[in-house]
Structure formats: structure tokens, C-alpha cells
Amino acid sequence: MVIHEMSLEECRDVLAQGYVARLVCEMDDQPYAVPVNLVYDGTYLFGFATMGLKIDCMRSNPQVCVEIDEIKSQNQWMSVVVFGRYEELPDTLEYKTTREHAHELLQKRAMWWEPAGVAIEYRDSPRTFSPIFYRIHIERMTGHRATPGALDDHAEHTQDQSWFRKMLSRVLPT
Numbered sequence: 001m002v003i004h005e006m007s008l009e010e011c012r013d014v015l016a017q018g019y020v021a022r023l024v025c026e027m028d029d030q031p032y033a034v035p036v037n038l039v040y041d042g043t044y045l046f047g048f049a050t051m052g053l054k055i056d057c058m059r060s061n062p063q064v065c066v067e068i069d070e071i072k073s074q075n076q077w078m079s080v081v082v083f084g085r086y087e088e089l090p091d092t093l094e095y096k097t098t099r100e101h102a103h104e105l106l107q108k109r110a111m112w113w114e115p116a117g118v119a120i121e122y123r124d125s126p127r128t129f130s131p132i133f134y135r136i137h138i139e140r141m142t143g144h145r146a147t148p149g150a151l152d153d154h155a156e157h158t159q160d161q162s163w164f165r166k167m168l169s170r171v172l173p174t
Contacts, residue, residue, distance in 0.1 A: 001075035006143030014080045014143060015040040018068040019109065023047075025057035025064050025086070032057050038066065038136070039105040045082065045136040046102040055132055058086040064136060080143040082136070089133040102133045 006014075023036045034054050038045045045066060049055055058064060062085045069079040089095045089102060 001146050002149035004145045004147065006078065006080070006145050008141070010078075010145065011080045011141050011143040012040070012042070014068060014070060014078050015045070015082070015141075016042075017070065018080075021045075021066050021068040023054065023064060023066050025054060025061065027057040027060040037106070037109060038068075039102075039109065041101070041105055043138070045084070045138065046105055047134050047136070048102070048106055049132050049134065051130065051132065055088075055134075058134070059088070062086040066136060075146055075148050078143065078145045080141055082138050082141045084136040084138045087135050087137060089135060098135070099133045102135065 018040070019037065020035050021038045022033055023038075024031055024033045026032065032053060036047055036049075036054070038047045040046075064084055064086050066082040066084065067079065068082075069077060071077040089099045091099065
């Protein structure tokens with residue numbers, strides 16, 4: 001397997017195709033990672049939620065990280081990491097157009113609302129259902145792509161030819 005750094009355009013393509021992402025947020029020095037449905041419009045990532053820990057965390061600390069990947073096999077995958085800032089899109093006249101844009105984009109995905117609906121149904125202390133639309137301002141992103149390489153085709157490499165085994169031999173007793 002060979003791992004390549006992806007270009008910004010390749011990263012954007014993965015974001016545009018991705019369905020499920022992992023959102024990482026933090027509150028009181030405790031990281032929280034959760035799968036979310038996000039859509040990318042070429043500038044922002046848009047999402048939908050109801051009140052819960054994820055929203056509490058992002059309101060407390062708007063700095064977030066998002067990871068989205070596409071895995072075809074163990075040695076053929078793409079992974080993009082986005083560093084950004086959460087912005088809630090309140091149900092006000094000021095955000096009406098942006099909320100409509102987010103809703104329009106999200107509706108193109110089947111069952112886009114399901115995670116928020118399921119969360120409401122199983123909550124210990126149900127709160128009033130209030131849809132929360134948000135966007136993530138992308139501050140920077142990186143990506144890596146793995147492709148099958150020459151090493152995958154030549155499994156007969158001896159132990160002393162393997163860079164990984166050489167590295168391990170330096171740190172592990174023989």
C-alpha cells in the first residue's frame with residue numbers, strides 16, 4: 001500500500017460525496033466523537049440535529065473537527081479531516097435563506113433527519129423537538145489516499161526487506 005497526500009480539490013470531492021462523517025467536539029476538556037450526516041456545498045458543511053450533548057459541546061466550544069472517509073478495502077481508501085468552526089443557524093429572519101439552503105441540500109440525502117429523530121425517541125429526559133440547523137466554517141483540511149502498491153503485489157519480501165519490520169526491530173527486543 002502507498003499513502004499519498006490528497007490535493008485540496010481531491011479533499012473537496014470526498015466531502016461532496018460523503019454521507020456519514022465523524023464530528024469531534026469538546027466541552028470541559030472532554031472530547032466527544034459522534035457520527036453525523038453532513039452535506040458540503042463547496043464552502044460549508046451543513047448539518048441538522050436536535051438538542052443534546054453534541055449541540056451543548058459545540059455551543060460551549062465552536063472549534064470542531066470532522067473526519068469523513070471512503071473505504072474500498074484495507075489498502076484502498078481516502079480520508080479527509082476538516083478543522084473548522086460551528087455556527088448555529090437560528091430560526092430567525094436573518095438566517096432564513098441560509099436555513100432554507102441547508103434544508104434543501106440535506107433533503108437530497110435519504111433519511112437525512114433520521115439520527116435526530118431517533119435521538120429524541122430514546123432520550124431519558126425528552127426535550128421539546130426543535131430542529132437545529134448548523135454549518136461548519138472550514139478553516140483547513142487535509143486528506144490522505146491509500147492505493148495498492150508494489151509491496152502488496154510482492155508479499156514474498158523477506159523480513160529484513162520490510163521497513164516496518166526494521167522499525168519494529170529497533171524498538172522490540174529480539
